[in-house]
Amino acid sequence: MTPLFPVQASNFAPEVDHLLFYLLAVSVCFTVVIFAAIFFFAIRYRRKAPGEVPHAVHTGIALEIAWMVIPFGLTMVMFGWGASIFFKESRPPDNAMNIYVVGKQWMWKIQHAEGQREINELHVPVGRPIRLTMTSEDVIHSFFVPAFRTKEDVVPGRYSTTWWTPTKVGKYHLFCAEYCGTKHSGMTGWIYVMEPGDYQAWLNGGRSFGSLAENGEKLFQDLACGNCHKMDGSGRCPTLVGLFGRPVQLATGQTVTADEGYIRESILQPDAKVVAGYQPLMPTFQGLVTEEGVLQLVEYIKSLTPKPGSGTTTTPAEINSETH
Amino acid sequence: MTTAAVQERENYLNASYGIKSWLLTKDHKRIALLYLFTITLFFALGGVMASLIRIELLTPQGGLVSSETYNKLFTMHGVIMIFFFLIPSIPAVLGNFLLPLMIGARDLAFPRINLLSWYLLVVGGALALFAMFAGGVDTGWTFYTPYSTSYSNTWVIATALGIFVAGFSSILTGLNFVVTVHRMRAPGMTWFRMPLFVWAHYATALIQILGTPVLAVTLLLIFCERVFHIGIFDPALGGDPVLFQHLFWFYSHPAVYIMILPAMGVISELVSTFSRKPIFGYGFVAFSSMAIAVLGFLVWGHHLFVSTQSVYAGMVFSFLSYFVAIPSAVKVFNWTATLYKGSISFETPMLYAFGFIGLFTIGGLTGLFVASLGIDVHVTDTYFVVAHFHYIMVGGAIMGYLGGLHFWWPKITGRMYPEGWARLSALIIFLGFNLTFFPQFILGYLGMPRRYHVYSPEFQVLHVLSTAGASVLAVGYLLPLIYFTWSLRYGKVAGANPWAATGLEWKTPSPPPVHNFDEIPVVTHGAYDYSTVAGEVMQVG
Numbered sequence: 001m002t003p004l005f006p007v008q009a010s011n012f013a014p015e016v017d018h019l020l021f022y023l024l025a026v027s028v029c030f031t032v033v034i035f036a037a038i039f040f041f042a043i044r045y046r047r048k049a050p051g052e053v054p055h056a057v058h059t060g061i062a063l064e065i066a067w068m069v070i071p072f073g074l075t076m077v078m079f080g081w082g083a084s085i086f087f088k089e090s091r092p093p094d095n096a097m098n099i100y101v102v103g104k105q106w107m108w109k110i111q112h113a114e115g116q117r118e119i120n121e122l123h124v125p126v127g128r129p130i131r132l133t134m135t136s137e138d139v140i141h142s143f144f145v146p147a148f149r150t151k152e153d154v155v156p157g158r159y160s161t162t163w164w165t166p167t168k169v170g171k172y173h174l175f176c177a178e179y180c181g182t183k184h185s186g187m188t189g190w191i192y193v194m195e196p197g198d199y200q201a202w203l204n205g206g207r208s209f210g211s212l213a214e215n216g217e218k219l220f221q222d223l224a225c226g227n228c229h230k231m232d233g234s235g236r237c238p239t240l241v242g243l244f245g246r247p248v249q250l251a252t253g254q255t256v257t258a259d260e261g262y263i264r265e266s267i268l269q270p271d272a273k274v275v276a277g278y279q280p281l282m283p284t285f286q287g288l289v290t291e292e293g294v295l296q297l298v299e300y301i302k303s304l305t306p307k308p309g310s311g312t313t314t315t316p317a318e319i320n321s322e323t324h
Numbered sequence: 325m326t327t328a329a330v331q332e333r334e335n336y337l338n339a340s341y342g343i344k345s346w347l348l349t350k351d352h353k354r355i356a357l358l359y360l361f362t363i364t365l366f367f368a369l370g371g372v373m374a375s376l377i378r379i380e381l382l383t384p385q386g387g388l389v390s391s392e393t394y395n396k397l398f399t400m401h402g403v404i405m406i407f408f409f410l411i412p413s414i415p416a417v418l419g420n421f422l423l424p425l426m427i428g429a430r431d432l433a434f435p436r437i438n439l440l441s442w443y444l445l446v447v448g449g450a451l452a453l454f455a456m457f458a459g460g461v462d463t464g465w466t467f468y469t470p471y472s473t474s475y476s477n478t479w480v481i482a483t484a485l486g487i488f489v490a491g492f493s494s495i496l497t498g499l500n501f502v503v504t505v506h507r508m509r510a511p512g513m514t515w516f517r518m519p520l521f522v523w524a525h526y527a528t529a530l531i532q533i534l535g536t537p538v539l540a541v542t543l544l545l546i547f548c549e550r551v552f553h554i555g556i557f558d559p560a561l562g563g564d565p566v567l568f569q570h571l572f573w574f575y576s577h578p579a580v581y582i583m584i585l586p587a588m589g590v591i592s593e594l595v596s597t598f599s600r601k602p603i604f605g606y607g608f609v610a611f612s613s614m615a616i617a618v619l620g621f622l623v624w625g626h627h628l629f630v631s632t633q634s635v636y637a638g639m640v641f642s643f644l645s646y647f648v649a650i651p652s653a654v655k656v657f658n659w660t661a662t663l664y665k666g667s668i669s670f671e672t673p674m675l676y677a678f679g680f681i682g683l684f685t686i687g688g689l690t691g692l693f694v695a696s697l698g699i700d701v702h703v704t705d706t707y708f709v710v711a712h713f714h715y716i717m718v719g720g721a722i723m724g725y726l727g728g729l730h731f732w733w734p735k736i737t738g739r740m741y742p743e744g745w746a747r748l749s750a751l752i753i754f755l756g757f758n759l760t761f762f763p764q765f766i767l768g769y770l771g772m773p774r775r776y777h778v779y780s781p782e783f784q785v786l787h788v789l790s791t792a793g794a795s796v797l798a799v800g801y802l803l804p805l806i807y808f809t810w811s812l813r814y815g816k817v818a819g820a821n822p823w824a825a826t827g828l829e830w831k832t833p834s835p836p837p838v839h840n841f842d843e844i845p846v847v848t849h850g851a852y853d854y855s856t857v858a859g860e861v862m863q864v865g
Contacts, residue, residue, distance in 0.1 A: 005769070006770050020699060034660055041668070045664070056602050056854075071649065085698030086697035089701060139468075139475050151630050151704065155565060156559045179466075181475060185773075185778045
């Protein structure tokens with residue numbers, strides 16, 4: 001059975017489809033009017049006598065203005081409506097569940113905060129906003145879920161994000177939409193949207209690798225990051241406690257927000273943004289740590305920041321073990 | 325047969341003979357024919373690749389060719405069709421032949437540079453063909469980094485070099501046209517007496533001159549990164565991969581207007597001639613070409629909505645993209661209004677004009693979909709986009725090219741094409757085109773990504789429809805090749821003005837003499853004044 005319209009399985013799908021219907025309605029109207037006019041004129045004014053030369057019809061300025069202004073007004077609705085959906089797509093809600101995606105030729109590697117890892121599959125609970133933080137190990141890919149009507153490129157050297165709330169339990173296509181080489185068309189997978197209970201069972205059922213933050217902490221120790229980044233701020237490098245999401249004053253005088261991208265850059269290109277008051281001592285960890293490892297470190301550093309309202313760090317025990 | 329009578333009068337075709345008289349010619353009309361021959365070969369080659377792609381997509385599992393080969397096929401199809409067929413098509417063939425004739429000049433401003441332009445296209449094309457036969461290239465015609473600079477093991481440099489060289493052909497042609505229009509108009513040929521074909525080519529030439537150098541720079545940067553590992557685009561070398569997309573589309577979006585504006589110029593001539601009416605809103609149609617050329621440079625970022633470009637940049641580019649829609653719509657409305665109270669006849673060129681308006685309307689309206697951020701996030705890089713740009717570039721540009729070729733065929737060759745066969749092929753092309761590309765809109769909205777060798781089985785029915793359409797389309801394209809060739813020898817001899825058209829090109833014999841006009845005409849009327857051709861109108865009927 002050939003479908004003619006894709007299923008709607010996210011909060012964005014009905015919104016995008018409504019905008020599509022508006023555009024279709026406008027397009028069909030214009031097409032019908034133009035085609036009808038052409039057919040009518042072609043028949044009504046077909047050449048009836050040889051040697052016929054019709055009188056010239058002079059330009060009507062009012063008509064010209066009307067057929068510029070009216071379509072322009074209709075297109076501005078297309079612009080505004082489309083932009084409002086786009087803006088919403090670019091602003092994940094604060095309570096969204098974080099999942100991390102690494103694309104490589106030709107597979108999707110996915111890590112859940114709880115530690116579950118999957119390849120070319122993504123299990124998510126229905127009804128919860130999901131925020132994906134994505135990067136690529138090699139070339140540009142694009143994370144495309146037609147049933148959700150969302151797509152975002154996955155670019156090497158930076159993090160991109162996308163979010164959606166799945167609204168319907170089921171199994172949906174995941175496609176790589178940016179041409180990425182020989183097996184581009186094989187870089188596909190499935191999104192499994194599950195009832196929350198089933199999702200919990202799935203989370204518990206898999207092999208436990210430890211949570212992402214725990215793995216990040218192990219990596220933090222293996223790479224001896226704590227030798228300089230001491231938790232109490234007495235080290236040669238700034239403390240990472242409470243760093244995430246805060247503004248950071250740089251040696252250049254600029255201020256940046258310590259988001260995922262900033263932390264990634266600081267690990268791989270430490271000289272790019274040096275914190276005010278510190279020396280550029282840190283070596284690069286490019287090549288020493290994988291993109292997945294960097295994501296684990298990011299999640300660990302995030303865990304050192306108090307959740308809004310809770311007033312304490314999430315893992316005080318870890319901080320103690322680090323500082324001693 | 326009246327062959328003897330035709331050959332008695334000296335014209336640009338029989339003035340000299342031999343291979344050298346063609347390869348070293350400085351006559352814009354002969355150079356136009358060199359281009360015609362060259363780009364027809366490229367069109368055939370690109371068409372064979374399109375056919376292989378469509379046959380491959382009959383089945384979802386990708387059994388006919390390997391993924392490597394499939395990727396090379398769509399890459400070379402795009403490279404050949406865009407850089408070696410569509411961009412030179414109307415300007416270099418019809419524009420070259422007609423621009424001097426239409427403004428009452430004896431040649432283009434720089435005849436030697438005109439010949440050089442053709443050689444540059446040939447050299448560029450030869451490099452691209454070399455790359456193709458040496459092993460091909462698999463980056464897509466878009467050459468996205470870092471795949472093209474650090475990952476692809478194919479003939480990227482040779483192909484890029486071919487496009488680089490062909491780009492200079494385009495720049496020089498544009499330069500030649502701009503200077504010719506400024507400096508070589510006949511007495512009385514004021515700017516607002518120029519045919520709209522000339523206005524469209526003037527606007528196109530500006531894009532060729534201003535846009536193509538950016539493509540050249542971009543390809544040079546690819547070369548630097550691929551050969552010398554200078555980090556420009558690859559983040560592993562410290563570069564920015566999205567920067568490439570900005571540079572590439574800064575040329576390649578306006579390049580779409582290099583392909584469509586000349587076709588719009590052709591359609592204006594056809595609609596006027598076959599309804600015997602001046603184009604309604606001449607000034608608006610002329611300025612809409614200029615508006616498209618200028619605004620076309622401000623919208624490149626709409627190819628980057630999901631590229632991690634800033635959200636606000638995305639909004640600005642979406643907003644500006646809708647401004648380009650208006651001058652395009654103005655043209656369609658004015659062509660339609662021209663038909664009102666006209667005297668409409670249905671020779672083949674007019675059928676192509678109707679086909680163009682229909683397909684361009686659909687292509688243009690679906691452009692509104694992809695300019696809308698919310699929709700584009702879903703449909704970008706799917707078959708929806710593939711369908712959209714084929715409606716513009718095949719449904720629009722090629723319909724315009726074929727319509728123009730039929731219209732001016734008697735002027736170029738001195739012979740008429742067979743009307744019945746030509747009408748049939750116009751109909752076949754229109755139907756085949758729609759059957760090929762309309763299902764792709766549905767495929768795209770369903771989520772079928774472009775550039776997929778293997779695909780999910782639920783998309784197969786629509787792919788089969790598309791392939792069926794492509795075989796009809798192939799027949800439609802083969803027919804003109806056959807009957808045009810046939811007509812060179814057996815076609816009815818054409819008079820100077822077989823359509824009772826108003827342009828200066830119809831005031832000189834068919835085929836024109838070497839220097840175009842025995843006496844440079846003095847222009848006293850606007851472009852579409854049918855009172856000036858009352859005598860021809862009586863003859864033609």
